[in-house]
Amino acid sequence: VAWGCYFEYLLEWNKYADKENIMTITYEAVKENPALSVKNIATFFGIPLTEEQLQLVVERSSFQSMKKNSDKTHGSLGNILFRKG
DSSP, X not given: OTTOOHHHHHHHHHTTTTSTXXXXXXXXXXXXXXXXXXXXXXXXXXXXXXXHHHHHHHHHTSHHHHHHTHHHHHGGGHHHHSOOO
16 A cells, blocks of 8 residues: 555554544544534634634635635645535
């Protein structure tokens, strides 16, 4: 495998999974409930967020928003990076 064995990778990371400075989050969890995921990440890092700030982060980190602003944030590569949803 080009980047190493996935199972070896998982075994190595599982050693650290229960440490207090490690937060595990899945794409599916973020996709299912973006606001809760952002809130959990902010709490993990000790960053207090108002409801307004939380909604702004959720809105600006959506695929649609990132695609819309991709030319400003990623230049000419934006259309290549943000091509599907």
